[in-house]
Amino acid sequence: xxxxxxxxxxxxxxxxxxxxxxxxxxxxxxxxxxxxxxxxxxxxxxxxxxxxxxxxxxxxxxxxxxxxxxxxxxxxxxxxxxxxxxxxxxxxxxxxxxxxxxxxxxxxxxxxxxxxxxxxxxxxxxxxxxxxxxxxxxxxxxxxxxxxxxxxxxxxxxxxxxxxxxxxxxxxxxxxxxxxxxxxxxxxxxxxxxxxxxxxxxxxxxxxxxxxxxxxxxxxxxxxxxxxxxxxxxxxxxxxxxxxxxxxxxxxxxxxxxxxxxxxxxxxxxxxxxxxxxxxxxxxxxxxxxxxxxxxxxxxxxxxxxxxxxxxxxxxxxxxxxxxxxxxxxxxxxxxxxxxxxxxxxxxxxxxxxxxxxxxxxxxxxxxxxxxxxxxxxxxxxxxxxxxxxxxxxxxxxxxxxx
Amino acid sequence: xxxxxxxxxxxxxxxxxxxxxxxxxxxxxxxxxxxxxxxxxxxxxxxxxxxxxxxxxxxxxxxxxxxxxxxxxxxxxxxxxxxxxxxxxxxxxxxxxxxxxxxxxxxxxxxxxxxxxxxxxxxxxxxxxxxxxxxxxxxxxxxxxxxxxxxxxxxxxxxxxxxxxxxxxxxxxxxxxxxxxxxxxxxxxxxxxxxxxxxxxxxxxxxxxxxxxxxxxxxxxxxxxxxxxxxxxxxxxxxxxxxxxxxxxxxxxxxxxxxxxxxxxxxxxxxxxxxxxxxxxxxxxxxxxxxxxxxxxxxxxxxxxxxxxxxxxxxxxxxxxxxxxxxxxxxxxxxxxxxxxxxxxxxxxxxxxxxxxxxxxxxxxxxxxxxxxxxxxxxxxxxxxxxxxxxxxxxxxxxxxxx
Numbered sequence: 001x002x003x004x005x006x007x008x009x010x011x012x013x014x015x016x017x018x019x020x021x022x023x024x025x026x027x028x029x030x031x032x033x034x035x036x037x038x039x040x041x042x043x044x045x046x047x048x049x050x051x052x053x054x055x056x057x058x059x060x061x062x063x064x065x066x067x068x069x070x071x072x073x074x075x076x077x078x079x080x081x082x083x084x085x086x087x088x089x090x091x092x093x094x095x096x097x098x099x100x101x102x103x104x105x106x107x108x109x110x111x112x113x114x115x116x117x118x119x120x121x122x123x124x125x126x127x128x129x130x131x132x133x134x135x136x137x138x139x140x141x142x143x144x145x146x147x148x149x150x151x152x153x154x155x156x157x158x159x160x161x162x163x164x165x166x167x168x169x170x171x172x173x174x175x176x177x178x179x180x181x182x183x184x185x186x187x188x189x190x191x192x193x194x195x196x197x198x199x200x201x202x203x204x205x206x207x208x209x210x211x212x213x214x215x216x217x218x219x220x221x222x223x224x225x226x227x228x229x230x231x232x233x234x235x236x237x238x239x240x241x242x243x244x245x246x247x248x249x250x251x252x253x254x255x256x257x258x259x260x261x262x263x264x265x266x267x268x269x270x271x272x273x274x275x276x277x278x279x280x281x282x283x284x285x286x287x288x289x290x291x292x293x294x295x296x297x298x299x300x301x302x303x304x305x306x307x308x309x310x311x312x313x314x315x316x317x318x319x320x321x322x323x324x325x326x327x328x329x330x331x332x333x334x335x336x337x338x339x340x341x342x343x344x345x346x347x348x349x350x351x352x353x354x355x356x357x358x359x360x361x362x363x364x365x366x367x368x369x370x371x372x373x374x375x376x377x378x379x380x381x382x383x384x385x386x387x388x389x390x391x392x393x394x395x396x397x398x399x400x401x402x403x
Numbered sequence: 404x405x406x407x408x409x410x411x412x413x414x415x416x417x418x419x420x421x422x423x424x425x426x427x428x429x430x431x432x433x434x435x436x437x438x439x440x441x442x443x444x445x446x447x448x449x450x451x452x453x454x455x456x457x458x459x460x461x462x463x464x465x466x467x468x469x470x471x472x473x474x475x476x477x478x479x480x481x482x483x484x485x486x487x488x489x490x491x492x493x494x495x496x497x498x499x500x501x502x503x504x505x506x507x508x509x510x511x512x513x514x515x516x517x518x519x520x521x522x523x524x525x526x527x528x529x530x531x532x533x534x535x536x537x538x539x540x541x542x543x544x545x546x547x548x549x550x551x552x553x554x555x556x557x558x559x560x561x562x563x564x565x566x567x568x569x570x571x572x573x574x575x576x577x578x579x580x581x582x583x584x585x586x587x588x589x590x591x592x593x594x595x596x597x598x599x600x601x602x603x604x605x606x607x608x609x610x611x612x613x614x615x616x617x618x619x620x621x622x623x624x625x626x627x628x629x630x631x632x633x634x635x636x637x638x639x640x641x642x643x644x645x646x647x648x649x650x651x652x653x654x655x656x657x658x659x660x661x662x663x664x665x666x667x668x669x670x671x672x673x674x675x676x677x678x679x680x681x682x683x684x685x686x687x688x689x690x691x692x693x694x695x696x697x698x699x700x701x702x703x704x705x706x707x708x709x710x711x712x713x714x715x716x717x718x719x720x721x722x723x724x725x726x727x728x729x730x731x732x733x734x735x736x737x738x739x740x741x742x743x744x745x746x747x748x749x750x751x752x753x754x755x756x757x758x759x760x761x762x763x764x765x766x767x768x769x770x771x772x773x774x775x776x777x778x779x780x781x782x783x784x785x786x787x788x789x790x791x792x793x794x795x796x797x798x799x800x801x802x803x804x805x806x
Contacts, residue, residue: 066517067517067518068514068515068516068517069515069516069517070475070515070516070517071515071517072473091516108522111471111514111517111519112471112472112473112474112515113471113472113473113494114469114470114471114472114473114474114514115470115522116514116519116520116522117519117520117522117534118534119511119518119519119520119533119534120532120533121534122529122530122531122532122533122534122599122636123529124527124529124534126525126526126527127525128525129523129525130522130523130525131520131521131522131524131525131527131534131536133534145560145569147562147569150559150560150561152557152558152559152574153557153558154555154556154557154558154576155555155556155557156553156555157548157553157610158553159550166548166550171555173557178680178681178682179679179680179681179682181584196525207560233525276582277581277582278581278582279581279582
């Protein structure tokens with residue numbers, strides 16, 4: 001019995017088309033060809049030569065590699081800074097950075113001016129309109145994966161009646177949630193501008209931070225809901241293409257859309273979905289909300305629209321944004337001065353880094369809230385407007401909840 | 404009161420460093436600067452100009468765009484075929500393909516020989532060692548998102564005692580699972596070579612297929628567990644780099660590792676984790692397993708090691724691989740001829756496309772099983788070794804389960 005194995009049929013592109021004899025009588029040849037057909041299938045084959053990027057060394061230096069045989073200039077870019085890669089054998093560019101502080105970083109390669117993710121890195125972040133590669137440098141115990149009981153992080157799709165389209169959120173359910181049919185408190189946790197419902201679970205490592213806090217007995221088991229705070233996934237400016245494409249206004253108007261429209265969707269779609277589908281303790285004492293940057297401002301808009309719903313509010317590296325504090329205050333005077341707004345509010349916690357220029361917004365917002373009798377606390381941290389701080393803030397904020 | 408807003412502090416790289424006056428008295432200027440600081444933050448700013456890719460038109464033609472101001476040659480590559488892009492204004496390359504059949508496709512751009520994902524596309528697949536961009540062309544009702552009750556797809560991290568490392572699986576819980584504390588049947592669903600636990604939920608659209616089948620009353624609500632069938636995430640061959648890097652054997656030996664080691668991990672880590680953490684009906688009548696290609700061969704190795712555990716087995720575009728059928732048979736004679744292996748086995752279902760060269764393996768495996776008294780059915784489909792078939796097979800297989 002003889003046959004033939006068409007390599008393209010297991011996925012390699014047409015230019016790799018080779019028909020190999022497969023002969024059951026010659027067993028070794030059969031197994032060799034079959035194995036290569038699988039292991040050299042298109043997804044890897046199209047990216048020869050094989051290489052690893054990023055490679056994290058024991059001393060926390062990191063090697064980045066990128067295959068670009070004809071490029072003149074390849075760089076790796078982080079949110080702050082970057083470095084040129086050097087061309088080596090077989091068109092593989094390489095750079096070694098660090099040692100880097102433990103943590104997660106997002107980065108891209110810039111190849112002759114074209115910005116691309118690292119195709120060899122399977123860790124990515126889905127942002128608002130782009131994908132980013134994620135590097136994790138282990139060594140910070142509070143956010144590394146450890147051999148402790150783990151929760152689960154799910155993606156949930158739903159139809160938003162407010163926005164008239166399909167949307168999604170991420171939801172962390174703590175260890176024990178599936179087996180133990182009790183109810184759990186809920187933290188709603190919002191991302192920043194340009195990010196998405198994916199961000200807290202990738203670069204933000206929220207699931208690992210919660211797993212570790214719960215395992216150490218430092219936080220109570222809780223559900224964490226991470227919605228998508230951008231109401232639109234299209235980039236703001238496409239006119240240069242000279243054609244009509246889906247678009248949305250840029251500049252101040254776009255930010256105001258996020259700050260005002262998302263809170264509507266949150267109140268009418270996100271929270272009702274979570275509370276009708278998950279085993280939440282749906283009362284004020286067991287409901288908290290927090291967010292970073294744009295999400296911190298959304299948090300204030302959401303929570304102060306219905307303060308009777310939340311027992312804890314967290315604002316990370318933010319304050320009232322996109323609107324004058326005095327105007328914001330004037331529009332909410334009744335709520336701000338209502339004793340019921342404060343009666344069950346155990347905590348309204350701000351933290352912003354001393355090098356973060358939004359600290360002036362934080363201060364103005366805290367001062368205004370406290371003028372109305374709120375007991376807002378502001379813990380100024382070191383650092384700037386970065387995920388280093390936001391992961392730390394979650395690690396500090398979550399243990400204080402639902403006690 | 405005046406302040407200053409450092410744009411780099413909200414994320415733009417140092418070369419964009421501009422200090423802008425922020426003046427609360429001049430409200431319009433404040434809001435403008437603040438909004439741009441957010442919306443033009445690094446993740447988008449580093450990928451100017453703004454553009455959309457891929458753009459799916461009403462007639463199912465698809466426009467791909469890629470910004471590469473200095474490139475000489477840009478192509479978009481699918482698993483079968485591809486097309487060159489044409490350079491247009493401002494360094495934006497563009498190509499229009501199709502109309503394409505409804506469905507999900509994975510693709511990369513090839514830029515002067517460097518293979519990269521589409522950085523503007525937020526839909527990606529995490530494969531074994533690389534990331535891929537995913538294009539979804541709507542129009543196939545069974546796999547599109549619809550306004551029906553949706554389940555959730557979670558990522559679960561666990562420590563594998565067999566493999567001595569952290570691993571993960573995806574798990575689909577059906578609509579109603581969280582609210583209704585009953586037990587559910589379980590389908591274990593395995594991916595193919597080069598793929599990962601992510602693949603059935605991205606290019607495979609398993610969650611949407613199940614949501615739609617359940618909403619139509621065509622399938623019973625079930626849990627679907629999608630483990631990682633590769634025991635190693637490192638590429639097989641790195642020696643050309645002239646340095647010692649994490650590696651693993653290539654060729655036949657690597658395939659045999661997947662086919663033999665993963666079933667051990669499945670039996671000792673994956674299934675026990677699922678059955679102790681989720682509300683499964685943990686008996687033969689409520690447990691099924693299926694897989695595609697390499698995962699189909701793993702399915703046979705897993706199920707025939709413990710046939711008393713499964714009431715349904717699905718093998719998609721596969722058969723016994725990496726091993727001679729006669730050898731495989733000889734090693735399992737006792738099990739194959741044990742009446743208990745067949746007593747509660749309601750279905751052992753194979754489907755392979757007539758253009759798929761693995762069809763000879765399917766036929767040989769079905770023939771061998773039926774020689775031992777199994778009632779294996781083989782439904783030959785049209786098509787080849789592609790996700791078009793695997794999504795269709797899931798759509799045909801799932802409705803037959805747990806009835």
